[in-house]
Amino acid sequence: MGRVLGALGAVTVLLFGVGGSAGAEDGYRLWLRAEGGGADVTLPCDEPSETLTIARDELSAALPHGTVRFATSSCRGEGSPRLPRQRDVGEEGYRIAMDGEGYVITARSDVGALYGTYRLIRAVSTGEAMPEDGLTEQPAKRLRLLNHWDNLDRHVERGYSGESIWNWHLLPDYLDPRYTDYARANASIGINGVSLTNVNADATVLTPPFIEKVAALAGVFRPYGIKVYLTARFSAPIEIGGLETADPLDGEVAAWWKAKADEIYAAIPDFGGFLVKANSEGQPGPQDYGRTHADGANMLARAVEPHGGIVMWRAFVYSAEEPEDRVKQAYTEFVPLDGKFADNVLVQVKNGPLDFQPREPFSPLFGAMPKTPLLAELQITKEYLGFATHLSYLGPLWSEALTADTHARGKDSLVADRVDGLAGVANIGTDRNWSGSQFAQANWYAFGRLAWDPKAEPEAIARDWVRQTFTDDAEAVDRIVGMMMRSREAVVDYMTPLGLTHLMGTGHHYGPAPWVDDLGRADWTPYYYHRATKDAVGFDRTESGSDAVSQYHEPLASQWNEVETTPEELLLWFHRVPWDHEVKDGSTLWQSLVAHYDRGVAEVQAMRETWAGLEGKIDEDRYAQTADFLAIQEKEARWWRDASIAYWQSVNGLDLPEGARPPEHDLAWYKAQSFPYAPGN
Ligand code: BDP
Numbered sequence: 001m002g003r004v005l006g007a008l009g010a011v012t013v014l015l016f017g018v019g020g021s022a023g024a025e026d027g028y029r030l031w032l033r034a035e036g037g038g039a040d041v042t043l044p045c046d047e048p049s050e051t052l053t054i055a056r057d058e059l060s061a062a063l064p065h066g067t068v069r070f071a072t073s074s075c076r077g078e079g080s081p082r083l084p085r086q087r088d089v090g091e092e093g094y095r096i097a098m099d100g101e102g103y104v105i106t107a108r109s110d111v112g113a114l115y116g117t118y119r120l121i122r123a124v125s126t127g128e129a130m131p132e133d134g135l136t137e138q139p140a141k142r143l144r145l146l147n148h149w150d151n152l153d154r155h156v157e158r159g160y161s162g163e164s165i166w167n168w169h170l171l172p173d174y175l176d177p178r179y180t181d182y183a184r185a186n187a188s189i190g191i192n193g194v195s196l197t198n199v200n201a202d203a204t205v206l207t208p209p210f211i212e213k214v215a216a217l218a219g220v221f222r223p224y225g226i227k228v229y230l231t232a233r234f235s236a237p238i239e240i241g242g243l244e245t246a247d248p249l250d251g252e253v254a255a256w257w258k259a260k261a262d263e264i265y266a267a268i269p270d271f272g273g274f275l276v277k278a279n280s281e282g283q284p285g286p287q288d289y290g291r292t293h294a295d296g297a298n299m300l301a302r303a304v305e306p307h308g309g310i311v312m313w314r315a316f317v318y319s320a321e322e323p324e325d326r327v328k329q330a331y332t333e334f335v336p337l338d339g340k341f342a343d344n345v346l347v348q349v350k351n352g353p354l355d356f357q358p359r360e361p362f363s364p365l366f367g368a369m370p371k372t373p374l375l376a377e378l379q380i381t382k383e384y385l386g387f388a389t390h391l392s393y394l395g396p397l398w399s400e401a402l403t404a405d406t407h408a409r410g411k412d413s414l415v416a417d418r419v420d421g422l423a424g425v426a427n428i429g430t431d432r433n434w435s436g437s438q439f440a441q442a443n444w445y446a447f448g449r450l451a452w453d454p455k456a457e458p459e460a461i462a463r464d465w466v467r468q469t470f471t472d473d474a475e476a477v478d479r480i481v482g483m484m485m486r487s488r489e490a491v492v493d494y495m496t497p498l499g500l501t502h503l504m505g506t507g508h509h510y511g512p513a514p515w516v517d518d519l520g521r522a523d524w525t526p527y528y529y530h531r532a533t534k535d536a537v538g539f540d541r542t543e544s545g546s547d548a549v550s551q552y553h554e555p556l557a558s559q560w561n562e563v564e565t566t567p568e569e570l571l572l573w574f575h576r577v578p579w580d581h582e583v584k585d586g587s588t589l590w591q592s593l594v595a596h597y598d599r600g601v602a603e604v605q606a607m608r609e610t611w612a613g614l615e616g617k618i619d620e621d622r623y624a625q626t627a628d629f630l631a632i633q634e635k636e637a638r639w640w641r642d643a644s645i646a647y648w649q650s651v652n653g654l655d656l657p658e659g660a661r662p663p664e665h666d667l668a669w670y671k672a673q674s675f676p677y678a679p680g681n
Pocket of ligand 1: 158
């Protein structure tokens, strides 16, 4: 039996568009909207840390009444409750209990108490029932990281929410209060590290003036339990160090990095380490000198190791030559290096083998490097899913990847259990609402929650987010959560159904362009991925094709090698299939494809209707922006459907299935469309 944690009374959620420190509700406050101001919170020590002071202030501000007492290793007094055991809460966990007097939050570390604070605020805001014997929790993963792809000129690569929030010009002298709000939002969902700069890195960030700026940010984040990391440009020793080479086996190069690490740690003693993109998409790397990824990573790892730092080495690589099958490449390059990386190196692997598509199978690397610590990289910013405008809740996409079974060590070898942490490519910028749209905030939130617990239910996370962000009204919550839960599949349906992939516009990746077949490299074109001809469509990755299936363990390799046993949602990813192939529901592939496009468009229409029914239940500004964005999404879902169908018909010469609406324009019209202005890369 549970007791409602909110027994003290539901937290007042700001009324529609009125009052509150932020004026009319505009999304700035994210999911942290609880307003109480009446709780009596005590810290049993004279000089509480900054972290505990934050925890106290958060609770006093959020809870309407009642008392909360704390105890941590650094702050306990006579009569303080016992601290929880290390094995129950680790370094970052907490225990929340209720006794006759009120709530009691105990933790071993202060940051654990801060996490307990945000957990209690969430529980009270959502009316969650607490077990009689309290709540004892700790993160499942030690590394819960945001990766910003922010350039030093404040342009955000693949960012759709304004400029970079890092104002390098005014740092370190001016600390924008937004940095604190950012840290607070991240801590509230358990994020404990942020890489500040783009993986397409600029060595300038490693120069003394920038180290000072980074140190200032680190100072703001520290009390919130957040470490800073930087991207390291592999050729930095040449660009800013005056060396002639960046060869990782060159003694001077290694010494340069060691001295650089020492310099950074002198300014930022808890610096997290380096994130590296090397020998990928033109970035420099060890292969420029005939060395391996392991040679490069280990050299950097030795530089940060004495300070407790780590190196996150990305497995998103492309070779200079065009591969026979691009999705096989990371595996081909990295699997032979398993066991060769230093202990403080983690290989960071994108969830799928291609590139953050609306749907991909999980990356086979998760099942193939048993001796190497791995991080899963997810993209919060929606580069391939309609940017910030399209409502697409990514919880289900990520959960699909994290709960995938690699079968590496028999059944139940889940990706989630294999990784040491999650890295999410951030969707945060200077927009007032941080993420470019109200619903894009849900993906930031869900990322944090899944990094804390990769097996958490995306629907439960969505429910918490809606209650914390929008409303308590049970019916409204159900309707919004319903929309969110179907939204990712809707995008798959109107963009790339049945295992199709990478059909987006060149460069910016916005809108349909399946007809493009002549870019600098074949594996940049949509045609490379669908290979449609008059007779068939899809990429043959079976044993008789590129044999990418053999990168997976049994029984997946065999299942995915056969059309009949491949899940329909991945059909054209693994197989080249005739247009008249009969799919499971008895229709032909062509009929099924058109039905999927129609379903995607219909789902967006349904989302619009659902949202329209919530008018008056959601504060005005956030209601209106979302309504407008859903209208854009519907228009663009039709565009995707119509342009795609017009193109497929030009290739297969087939009539539309009976009853299907013809595309609004002919193919030439879609091809001639200049894309609506879309932020580039
Ligand atoms: C691709 C993006 C590109 C990134 C690259 C990466 O289009 O902007 O630099 O991923 O992850 O999806 O390195």
